[in-house]
Amino acid sequence: MLPPDLLSAADYERHANVRLPPAVWAWLEGGSGDEASLIANRRAFESWSIVPRVLRRSGQGSTRVRLLGQQLAMPILLAPIGQMARFHVDGEVAVARAAAAAGTQLIASSNSSLPISDIANQVGNSSWFQLYWQGNRERTLALLHRAEAAGCTAIVLTLDTPIQPASPRAQVAGASALPFACPNLRDLPALPPRSLQPGDSVIFQGAMADAPDAEDVAWLRARTKRPLLAKGVMHPDDAALLIALGCDGLVVSNHGGRALPSAPASLTVLPAIRRQVGPAALVLMDGGVRTGCDVFKALALGANAVLLGRPQAHALAVAGALGVAHLLRLLHDELSTCMALAGRFRVSDIVCDDLLANP
Amino acid sequence: MLPPDLLSAADYERHANVRLPPAVWAWLEGGSGDEASLIANRRAFESWSIVPRVLRRSGQGSTRVRLLGQQLAMPILLAPIGQMARFHVDGEVAVARAAAAAGTQLIASSNSSLPISDIANQVGNSSWFQLYWQGNRERTLALLHRAEAAGCTAIVLTLDTPIQPASPRAQVAGASALPFACPNLRDLPALPPRSLQPGDSVIFQGAMADAPDAEDVAWLRARTKRPLLAKGVMHPDDAALLIALGCDGLVVSNHGGRALPSAPASLTVLPAIRRQVGPAALVLMDGGVRTGCDVFKALALGANAVLLGRPQAHALAVAGALGVAHLLRLLHDELSTCMALAGRFRVSDIVCDDLLANP
Amino acid sequence: MLPPDLLSAADYERHANVRLPPAVWAWLEGGSGDEASLIANRRAFESWSIVPRVLRRSGQGSTRVRLLGQQLAMPILLAPIGQMARFHVDGEVAVARAAAAAGTQLIASSNSSLPISDIANQVGNSSWFQLYWQGNRERTLALLHRAEAAGCTAIVLTLDTPIQPASPRAQVAGASALPFACPNLRDLPALPPRSLQPGDSVIFQGAMADAPDAEDVAWLRARTKRPLLAKGVMHPDDAALLIALGCDGLVVSNHGGRALPSAPASLTVLPAIRRQVGPAALVLMDGGVRTGCDVFKALALGANAVLLGRPQAHALAVAGALGVAHLLRLLHDELSTCMALAGRFRVSDIVCDDLLANP
Amino acid sequence: MLPPDLLSAADYERHANVRLPPAVWAWLEGGSGDEASLIANRRAFESWSIVPRVLRRSGQGSTRVRLLGQQLAMPILLAPIGQMARFHVDGEVAVARAAAAAGTQLIASSNSSLPISDIANQVGNSSWFQLYWQGNRERTLALLHRAEAAGCTAIVLTLDTPIQPASPRAQVAGASALPFACPNLRDLPALPPRSLQPGDSVIFQGAMADAPDAEDVAWLRARTKRPLLAKGVMHPDDAALLIALGCDGLVVSNHGGRALPSAPASLTVLPAIRRQVGPAALVLMDGGVRTGCDVFKALALGANAVLLGRPQAHALAVAGALGVAHLLRLLHDELSTCMALAGRFRVSDIVCDDLLANP
Numbered sequence A, B, C, D: 001m002l003p004p005d006l007l008s009a010a011d012y013e014r015h016a017n018v019r020l021p022p023a024v025w026a027w028l029e030g031g032s033g034d035e036a037s038l039i040a041n042r043r044a045f046e047s048w049s050i051v052p053r054v055l056r057r058s059g060q061g062s063t064r065v066r067l068l069g070q071q072l073a074m075p076i077l078l079a080p081i082g083q084m085a086r087f088h089v090d091g092e093v094a095v096a097r098a099a100a101a102a103g104t105q106l107i108a109s110s111n112s113s114l115p116i117s118d119i120a121n122q123v124g125n126s127s128w129f130q131l132y133w134q135g136n137r138e139r140t141l142a143l144l145h146r147a148e149a150a151g152c153t154a155i156v157l158t159l160d161t162p163i164q165p166a167s168p169r170a171q172v173a174g175a176s177a178l179p180f181a182c183p184n185l186r187d188l189p190a191l192p193p194r195s196l197q198p199g200d201s202v203i204f205q206g207a208m209a210d211a212p213d214a215e216d217v218a219w220l221r222a223r224t225k226r227p228l229l230a231k232g233v234m235h236p237d238d239a240a241l242l243i244a245l246g247c248d249g250l251v252v253s254n255h256g257g258r259a260l261p262s263a264p265a266s267l268t269v270l271p272a273i274r275r276q277v278g279p280a281a282l283v284l285m286d287g288g289v290r291t292g293c294d295v296f297k298a299l300a301l302g303a304n305a306v307l308l309g310r311p312q313a314h315a316l317a318v319a320g321a322l323g324v325a326h327l328l329r330l331l332h333d334e335l336s337t338c339m340a341l342a343g344r345f346r347v348s349d350i351v352c353d354d355l356l357a358n359p
């Protein structure tokens, strides 16, 4: 049923490239601007080695991890990706099912192809919900309520793209003509028209004026009992502020190289953020994770768990729910093997001394 | 009217390559010698990342900047490039018009295809004037007077090429056979013949003897009321000397990799020059600026504004004044977006802590 | 008889590539995972230079070395490689003969194509024996006894692959379908079936439960009078532990990039291991050794001798025992020349000051 | 007469590649072993930038330099290269004529295609002589006397290749079958046969036993009144020893990447050698010099002058004496331009502060 040469995330990527229409592929893969940030994500992982150990007793070893009171089979979640119907007719439902089967979680995007309630109903299992700020508090609250009504067990507020620079690859390939629907946002209260003054910037006085600030986060914090995480954090001071505002966790992320074109790799800024927020805070990361060794490196540098972005879309495109479940199994086995050979048998044992910077 | 895939300076470069005759292209693109200096300019930008910030209030954000009492819509000027008629029949006039429309300035070259007075008349707006030393004071003064008569609002004295090493690419492509006219220099007082002694060097006792020294700059300073900038400064001591001689500003530049073949990137020497001259001095830079993030990086490392060299020629070649105006709009938007995502809403807020050296 | 263009290990590699069936080639060459570890092995050698010296008296110069009381003509042994019949019908016998002719040693693999007794008989000379732990003490002891019975003069216990991650290259090429026989392991006492509990990991509670720990090494140490070396050591603490457990020597190795996919180069970790165990301990290394200069670098960075992995398979494939003997001669001459030009005429004179890190 | 696109040493290299028979080309270009040392020579130059200066008075500027009491028009000599008849029928004579015309010196090789006396006679001008040790003192003295009789004004004793590792490129291309004649060595006293003992090494007890040691250099020093330089010095201690033995100067050189395969770049070790021998000692260097900026960098890092190796063969192959003279003119002009733009108008003014290490 699955092609026999699907042995790693790289194989799924290769197969997906062949199957997906060029415009969808370009939209999925592209990074903003000159893709420096996208490239940096991979380079950062390649710049570390893991030191093997021998003779360690594996005893009760496992990849299990507790996050926000939930037990996960592995420290790998599925990152929010909008418009998943572009990859497979079953879209988010397939991914959520695969996540449940693999003992982990999908973080369903605000921009999902299906309403969050439909995903929850069809999967019979609740996801986490990725929340985009909707220009003002009223609209954002309405969307939050939809997620809560669908039983979402955590809210992940994405902060890194109040404005999103274009991906040249995607533009050239005609991605803007792809069908686009955001049923989660249907019939939200209307956004009052904003009138720019002469000399005003569509960016500073336009899009950015619709972005949330610290008070908005404090306000949102007070509006939900669900754990609230902030996604797209790249500076230690922002990390500290968000924790101070009551966030239950952070996702260190440059949006897969799709936000600020010259952003550093998420992995590069991770250690300073972990130092800033202390060992107790919940810190996830994403951007460039492709192998079990990558997961290990992210954990060693300070993450409690990682999110997987594009690879889930590759697996979804190749083989639907089955593909995603299989991909998660491959990553689980790679991580287990990596931990076993590095002599770390529990996720919480992994430390930065297990790594060596490549010369 | 414009091809639909013109989304960045890189796109204009690609299109211009196809349109321009090979000799013009080679002359435009080539660097001196082995092009190490040309390549270094781009590498230097690629070696820095910009750290994204979240939750910042954009308030009165804008890309505006005041330079020498003039208000510019963005910290991006158009560098002096000679012989612009090689790229488009409208040459400097088209560029100056686009600059005016975009709220910025052209620095018209001594070697413009049109007399500076014609540019001023046709555009109905005054440029800055780039002044090449003309071998002695009398000739230089005559040229300065032409620029002043044309209403030029600032004088930029280029110092980095008393002798200009060949670009191999340009020579092989036959660029020396391209038509060449410098109407600004027509009918200047004649340069007295210089007789070299046996054993004299055409370089040291020849070309270099016609180059200005510190006393010449002091002399020139006293001859004009316009702001005087020195272009082609790459060493902190030279920067300090020029400020001491009364210059109103500096352009850190290796002449786009067309002067000393092994010169470092301008961006590389910028921070030490800023440190040397202090925060109040006006420091511009050019060489390799291609994106809004590049502009941001140059500002973070000490520049008050940047100059754009080859990209204006690309845009001019592709679509005349419209192309240049469009290119400036693209760069303006890229810079705005970059500032917004880096949480810096005014040009003067950008600091070197906003950057991270790539590992 | 030998093709005339066989002048270095690189030539043998090229020739072997043409001769071997693709599946065998992929299995031989491949590294685990993304091959980062495999690539690192070569990069590490390339990152060092050797400083030439002049005017030194070569006197009694030679490449000879004493290891464990045995005199070797050069500090180069032949690493254990399983299934050598895949490269040449004479398999391990050819290699052992070439080793004997060249005055060095084969370390015969547990997974040899021929029983260790047959190798010993046909060659009329005893090898070292590479021992894989066989899941429990009883089975391991039985295998050890076979090696001792065959007269093996040293035991090399490989510790780095209690579980071995796949080589994608080999899998895609169909290497798993290659014939595989391990006569050394025939009729060992059966391994008691292990029943995993629900939720158990096939890796942690499965394969890793069959791996030896420190007590097993201590136990093994007490079971044999032969020198015991531990292979696959990459961390200074593990090195110290193994010496403390009574091992007579170590092989610093990442298994030729076939164990932990992100492992550093063996050469990279070698100096810290040498520092940890002190100058008297026997420390061998392998991974990426291809030239006489590579051997010199490994010795300078702390090894007493090196092991040659894939190159022996290349030479075997190209020309059987003659090829391996010729390859050893080439490496011997390269090492002699390198030592002569570096002014080091005895293996024990080579020190890390002879090297310069490449800028 | 000369092709019009010969504008730099790189152009001569390109043209020579087309003209020379493949075996000659491979022999000329090849480095020993994996060519790491050859590649390092170029990389080392590329790793430095030169900081441009402005406003400096060039005054009495020139590239002239005094070496050993001789006035040279530029700090560039022609390195000894054997068998120059392989490149052009006029061989060493053409090169020596070009050197004289350009105001510099050829260092004629012991292995010249013509006897040193013939070169002197035909050129009517004396070269320096590169001396290879001839196995013992008697033979070496005989050769020295031939050079002195031919009026050679300096003796350059090459020490770096008592044994010379093969260039794989040259071997594969069949260079060993090229005609080879060393008329300088004809009828030297015979070398007594050396009988190796069993177990002896052809390298340590063979070739190396014929190499000179410190006492031989002291002996040689006492045998000639001409300035004596040692070529192939790469370690500060060897440099100090040679000066202590009475040498008048050194050539820092890895023999153009043709001696120890892993040797560092000559440029890399130059500063430490200059530091060791102090500012007064005469230190030349070669290896990878291709442009005027390269010459400048070598001077800045401690050399009094450089030697040009392969480029002279390229120019000789393309256009005989005229080509070599033209090449020297190009390099002279490049160096003058570089000095002019770096604000250093005398060779002795160039200092390491003029350089910036590339990031």
Ligand SMILES: Cc1cc2nc3c(=O)[nH]c(=O)nc-3n(C[C@H](O)[C@H](O)[C@H](O)COP(=O)(O)O)c2cc1C
Residues within 6 Å of the ligand: A027, A028, A029, A041, A079, A080, A081, A082, A109, A110, A111, A130, A158, A231, A253, A254, A255, A256, A257, A258, A286, A287, A288, A289, A307, A308, A309, A310, A311
């Ligand atoms: C096609 C695509 C769509 C995405 N959509 C969203 C989204 O709707 N919300 C969000 O927070 N992040 C979104 N992301 C970012 C991902 O959540 C994640 O941060 C990123 O993909 C991780 O990097 P990786 O793809 O290298 O694993 C999207 C990423 C991609 C590639």
Ligand SMILES: Cc1cc2nc3c(=O)[nH]c(=O)nc-3n(C[C@H](O)[C@H](O)[C@H](O)COP(=O)(O)O)c2cc1C
Residues within 6 Å of the ligand: B027, B028, B029, B041, B079, B080, B081, B082, B109, B110, B111, B130, B158, B231, B253, B254, B255, B256, B257, B258, B286, B287, B288, B289, B307, B308, B309, B310, B311
């Ligand atoms: C074709 C060309 C012509 C130029 N002509 C001049 C000139 O006349 N005067 C001057 O000061 N600089 C001149 N420059 C240098 C530019 O002003 C500027 O320093 C350089 O192009 C900036 O680098 P960039 O092209 O990478 O943006 C020229 C550059 C180019 C490419």
Ligand SMILES: Cc1cc2nc3c(=O)[nH]c(=O)nc-3n(C[C@H](O)[C@H](O)[C@H](O)COP(=O)(O)O)c2cc1C
Residues within 6 Å of the ligand: C027, C028, C029, C041, C079, C080, C081, C082, C109, C110, C111, C130, C158, C231, C253, C254, C255, C256, C257, C258, C286, C287, C288, C289, C307, C308, C309, C310, C311
């Ligand atoms: C095809 C192959 C089979 C191997 N089999 C064994 C083995 O059976 N036992 C063992 O300890 N190491 C084995 N190794 C690892 C080698 O002993 C050695 O550590 C490695 O090949 C050294 O790296 P190199 O190939 O770069 O020289 C094997 C390696 C290869 C390439």
Ligand SMILES: Cc1cc2nc3c(=O)[nH]c(=O)nc-3n(C[C@H](O)[C@H](O)[C@H](O)COP(=O)(O)O)c2cc1C
Residues within 6 Å of the ligand: D027, D028, D029, D041, D079, D080, D081, D082, D109, D110, D111, D130, D158, D231, D253, D254, D255, D256, D257, D258, D286, D287, D288, D289, D307, D308, D309, D310, D311
């Ligand atoms: C073909 C060839 C022959 C050479 N022959 C000699 C020689 O006879 N004596 C000697 O001292 N060096 C010899 N050399 C080394 C050169 O003198 C010089 O050190 C080297 O070529 C400098 O490096 P470059 O070629 O990169 O400039 C030779 C080099 C080459 C390429």
